[in-house]
Amino acid sequence: MGAIDITAPAAANQRQAPLSMSRPLLVLEGIEKGFGGAQVLHGIDLTINDGEFLTVLGASGSGKTTVLRLIGGFTEPSAGRILFEGADIVSVPAYRRPVNTVFQDYALFPHLTVAGNVAYGLEARGTARDVLRPKVAEALERVALKGFDARYPSQLSGGQRQRVALARALVLEPRLILLDEPLGALDAALRRQMQVFLKQLQREIRTTFLLVTHDQEEAIVMSDRICVLDAGRIAQIGTPHELYYRPASEYIARFFGDNNLIEGRLGPSAAAVRFVETAAGRLMVSTKDQSDVAEAPTGTPVKIALRPEAIQVAPGSEFENHLSGTIRDVTFAGAISQIVIQPSGETARPLTIKLASRAAGLGLSRGQPISAGWRSADCRILLR
Amino acid sequence: MQTVKHRWKDRLQRVLITTLVWTPPIGLIVLPLAGFLAYSFFALDNGEIVHRFTFGNYIRFFSDAVFVPQFLRTCLLAAGVGVITLLAAYPVALLLWSLEGRAKHLMLVLFVIPLLMSYILKIFSIRAILGGRGYLNTLLMAAGVITEPTPFLLFNLTAVFLTLSIILFPFTLLPLFVTLERIPKALIQASSDLGGAGWLTFRRVVLPLSWPGGVIGASFTFVLALGDFVTPQMVGGPTGLTFGRIVYSQFGLAYNWPFGSALAVILMAAVLAVLALAARIGRSQGGPP
């Protein structure tokens, strides 16, 4: 047991072919889905490129699992098309789609052994025994379950079951693997291990992965791109970097990076920046690649998204935004310390700062006056 | 084109399945019951069944001095069997419920054997005990309780009552036991936890949750006792006439199928009424208040 290192999946060759990220594999076009009067998905347009790791992220009830089930063929859209390499597959039954699913609670067949589970799909296709055996063995080796062939699912741990479910999908060499909250049932440590494992595996076998999760950290760690669903609509699609640094809406800003949200009204603009009048004073925010913000009329109510780690204590003059206040709270959380400051403006909301604990160790304590600052490029104006 | 063909095949398949699935229940349950109901409105003419609608059979039943009291007496008898088996089954079910592991398994087997044991042979062995020269009389005489064999024990309604109670006991016991088993253990613990003494837990938790099962079991027993015609015939003798025997005789010696059907319809009505009542009790107690 202990000898199995799931962080290094049978990675004999580290050579990585360039990913052909540009070619669309699967396209959702204007997908609508309702269940008995309740509209679950509204006009979803989503392109999954060949070879990428795409995550559909959303809270429960956002419709993310429905997206997966539509692609898997377990439910039909009320309207719209699902194109696989250009061909509409809406009327193709699940068992004829070149797509395989790793189910949320694994859905392993309890009456079949590990090898039996992995062989199931091949057997259903009528694969000859002598072809099947080595394929099953290879798949099990890939997920570091060599020697577990004869066990039954009930004799495995949660992490092992998860890998059997993965092997069962992998062995069919699908063009697209759907993963429905695959790590949801695992504990935190194992989950982090599996995140790395899955990501490496995906790079290695160069198969397209579509993951569904509600865990933003998981999405950031694993994905090439993330599609955030909010109440059945796509809130934003982009790389983890884009979502983290350039949230398109308050919803995204809340979802990623614990942003401070400062309310205010648009003020005058200057070259690539715009001023915002807030309770904590006039703040300068970069409007780089945000033409809509640059052109919005003065006085428009907006929010500024400001990531806690972008705020500097006792800032130098290179920081365009400054404010002073008092420390309300200091929380030590290992490497990071979290500081809540109350700006001196009458109605200003408290701001949360995250600092490396080494820096915060310099005698910051409650009630102490403090000055803080951040760059105009580290914050962002949100119109919605 | 292919999807059109597919749809057509799907529809054909659906029609086939629907036909297959509905033919046996309609052909072998609904139709016979309907025919049987229809028969109760037919008449007999010179030993021939006349397929003509008449209320004659029902009028005969309600106007005759024998049938209605006989019917009520049999209902009372069956109800008595239901009640006595329920009273006896409760302590036994509680014991079964409280046992664990092998002891429980063994006791369960002991109470299921009489359920599956040959019906005729059970009655037969009981009759051998009850008879005028049976072992119970011999035993009572040897013990000096009685001086000569009492005829009280066989070939009367008492014998029918005793025999049915013994034979049908497991039918009352098992549903009751199953209901007890379904009570979540956590509920009992919660009650004890809240300071409910054993008696209180029993009265406020166990009893309310289990008695619908007892009622259902007892009503099964009632139904079986009411319709039985073999037991009364074997241990009842001439005075132990029951309604089931009368119905059966219409299809045998008396050979009046339409009248027998009418009697059986009345029997069925009584059964359905009791079952509906039992189901109502089961629902009202089983669900949340």
Added chain:
Amino acid sequence: MTFPWPVAWALRAFAGLVLVILYGPLAVAVVLSFFDQTGTSVDWSSFGLQWYAKLFANRGIGEALVNTFIVGAGTVVTSVVLGTVFALYFQYGGSPWRGLHRAIIVTPFLLPPIVTGLSLLIFFREVGVPRSLLTVVIGHTLLVLALVYRTILQRLQSLSPQLIEASYDLGATRAYTFRRVLLPHLASAAVAAGVLAFALSFDETLITLLVTGSDNTLPLRLWAMVRTGFTPDMNALITLILAATAALSVAVISLVRPQP
């Protein structure tokens, strides 16, 4: 739940009494099956298997036993097949009438056997089906179908729909999924239901009396024997059937009871 000891002992004593009443008559028969008797006086010196030998010479019983097994096998096969098909229809058929369908299937089990038997008797007469072992099988099947159906349906409902989706997902057709996922899942329930069906069919008397032709099953043969009067080999028969029933009961309970 644990009872205080006086209650526990009272329950045990009472259950013991009930067992004595249930088994007493049978026990007397078992003991007497090994002895000769005249009237109620037993010749205790006559211990032996003489009545068993006599029983096996009784050809009517052997024939009846064969018929009983034929009927039992027929009932098991038809009730398990129909029970499975009907349960699948209820669970996956998507019919708005499935509740009615279920209610009809359960009806014969709820009605007194005399009503089920009579309605079949009349039906067979009207349709012109001669009464035979086949009509007995039909009667038995209708009676046990409710139990078989319920057992299989319950098992079916315990199957996670994800397992079926997983099977489709892995490329299995409906038929393949049925064979590889549904059937194995249902197998033990079907076996349990089959054993129960056999046990009930083996002893069914009331419906059989009404729908059989000239063929006797074991209960009918016994019924005839009992009516013609007492013969001591009946005790031997009671002993044998009791032993067989005990074995069957153990099988039924260990199959029907959910494994912990």
